[in-house]
Amino acid sequence: MSKSVLISGAGIAGSTLGYWLCKFGYRVTIIERSPVPRLTGQTVDIRDEGRDVISRMGILDSIENLMTNESGLRFVDDDDTIRAEHPRAGGKKSFVTDIEILRADLCNILLNVNKEKIEYIYGDTITSYVEGDDNVDVGFKSGARRQFDLVFIAEGMRSRTRELVFGYVPVHHIGLYTAYFAIPYEEQDGNWVRWHNCVGGKSVLLRPDRQKTSRAYLYIRSNERGLDLKDRPEVIRFIQNTFQHDGWEVPRIIEGLRHAEDLYFEDLGQIKMKSWSRGRIAILGDAAYCATPISGMGTTLAIVGAYLLARSLLENPVHAQAFASYEKKMRPYVNKAQAYNPWTIRLEQPDTKPGINFFYTLKKIDQYPLINLVKSLFNSNKYDPDLLGDESLTTCQLAMTTKQRGGVSHDQ
Numbered sequence: 514m515s516k517s518v519l520i521s522g523a524g525i526a527g528s529t530l531g532y533w534l535c536k537f538g539y540r541v542t543i544i545e546r547s548p549v550p551r552l553t554g555q556t557v558d559i560r561d562e563g564r565d566v567i568s569r570m571g572i573l574d575s576i577e578n579l580m581t582n583e584s585g586l587r588f589v590d591d592d593d594t595i596r597a598e599h600p601r602a603g604g605k606k607s608f609v610t611d612i613e614i615l616r617a618d619l620c621n622i623l624l625n626v627n628k629e630k631i632e633y634i635y636g637d638t639i640t641s642y643v644e645g646d647d648n649v650d651v652g653f654k655s656g657a658r659r660q661f662d663l664v665f666i667a668e669g670m671r672s673r674t675r676e677l678v679f680g681y682v683p684v685h686h687i688g689l690y691t692a693y694f695a696i697p698y699e700e701q702d703g704n705w706v707r708w709h710n711c712v713g714g715k716s717v718l719l720r721p722d723r724q725k726t727s728r729a730y731l732y733i734r735s736n737e738r739g740l741d742l743k744d745r746p747e748v749i750r751f752i753q754n755t756f757q758h759d760g761w762e763v764p765r766i767i768e769g770l771r772h773a774e775d776l777y778f779e780d781l782g783q784i785k786m787k788s789w790s791r792g793r794i795a796i797l798g799d800a801a802y803c804a805t806p807i808s809g810m811g812t813t814l815a816i817v818g819a820y821l822l823a824r825s826l827l828e829n830p831v832h833a834q835a836f837a838s839y840e841k842k843m844r845p846y847v848n849k850a851q852a853y854n855p856w857t858i859r860l861e862q863p864d865t866k867p868g869i870n871f872f873y874t875l876k877k878i879d880q881y882p883l884i885n886l887v888k889s890l891f892n893s894n895k896y897d898p899d900l901l902g903d904e905s906l907t908t909c910q911l912a913m914t915t916k917q918r919g920g921v922s923h924d925q
């Protein structure tokens with residue numbers, strides 16, 4: 514029998530890991546708390562190494578077909594005057610990058626890529642586990658019990674199974690709330706992302722998508738924690754009150770919020786863990802190393818982490834060695850993605866009108882290629898170009914390892 518694995522969480526990290534482990538000959542079960550696939554969410558970025566992984570999965574074309582195709586980012590005044598303009602560009606620092614896709618579309622592609630070979634269980638969660646010498650005995654909320662060779666936690670930032678396995682893990686809040694939801698598209702939304710700051714440490718972004726809706730992103734700088742835990746009517750009231758005196762497209766957006774069915778409100782925070790494995794259980798994606806959406810790297814980290822974890826298991830038959838190898842490769846990548854200066858939050862969400870003007874001026878200066886060239890010369894924050902390793906994870910190695918494991922490679 515080939516080895517069996519349980520992945521908890523059918524989001525971006527979980528479904529990517531499922532694909533690769535299935536390809537490498539494992540029997541894969543994915544359990545998801547939600548009773549149905551969670552095909553919602555606004556625009557997410559896939560950058561550099563993430564793009565390479567999806568290309569290796571053979572789904573780059575499907576993803577490119579569904580891209581939102583925004584032209585770039587504009588910073589605009591109350592009367593929509595453009596104060597700075599940054600066209601779409603590749604790389605990790607650009608706001609609108611090579612691949613921008615709605616999370617819902619990406620999740621749908623990933624869940625379908627190996628659907629018939631993976632066992633999906635919806636509406637259930639892990640409630641207990643006992644690790645033995647050869648497997649993990651897992652108890653589920655539904656009352657079922659099953660054994661797996663390995664277990665993976667890919668449950669997003671607020672993962673509960675993480676606490677069960679690793680104990681309490683604090684969320685490092687960055688002092689910023691975001692609300693995302695869709696509103697009807699209007700002609701002036703064009704195909705650029707528009708970023709507008711409001712006094713009092715707030716900003717509003719409008720992102721058009723190919724479905725002819727516009728995605729509204731509201732940012733609120735605040736030192737108060739727990740607002741995201743309030744119920745939906747209270748959250749809506751809080752947002753309406755916060756933006757009630759603001760101009761530009763804000764009244765239209767706040768009106769749209771009243772009808773939005775997809776409101777997602779979160780208190781942005783990072784997850785930092787000392788170790789990403791315990792015995793036969795490993796953790797990945799936002800659950801392990803959430804970098805917050807302001808990094809623009811959350812989805813890329815989830816995809817790259819899933820690939821490196823699966824590849825480490827292919828290259829190291831002993832799971833403890835595989836987990837150590839995954840962590841060794843992935844940790845520097847995560848550290849760079851999570852690095853940010855706390856003052857950038859203040860700079861990007863100023864309190865006053867002069868502060869907003871100063872920010873727009875910096876963004877204007879930033880749009881000149883020469884400035885970016887000079888900045889890149891001083892930027893020591895370089896990523897490992899060999900992070901993913903050779904693409905031809907040779908058929909020979911795959912076949913050999915799969916044979917040792919007693920499974921059947923799905924490539925064969």
Ligand SMILES: Cc1cc2nc3c(=O)[nH]c(=O)nc-3n(C[C@H](O)[C@H](O)[C@H](O)COP(=O)(O)OP(=O)(O)OC[C@H]3O[C@@H](n4cnc5c(N)ncnc54)[C@H](O)[C@@H]3O)c2cc1C
Pocket residue numbers: 521522523524525526527544545546547551553554555556557616637638639667668669670671672673674693777797798799800806811812815
């Ligand atoms: C509904 C939704 C909407 C999102 N919208 C945006 C967005 O608009 N912009 C943005 O930048 N990021 C968004 N994100 C976050 C983004 O998907 C992640 O930051 C990133 O892609 C990393 O993916 P992940 O797989 O680690 O986590 P996620 O994509 O968050 O996936 C985690 C999955 O685990 C499931 N889960 C949680 N707890 C359990 C449990 N106990 N047992 C089983 N399953 C569990 C969740 O239901 C979810 O399906 C959203 C996430 C979700 C779940």
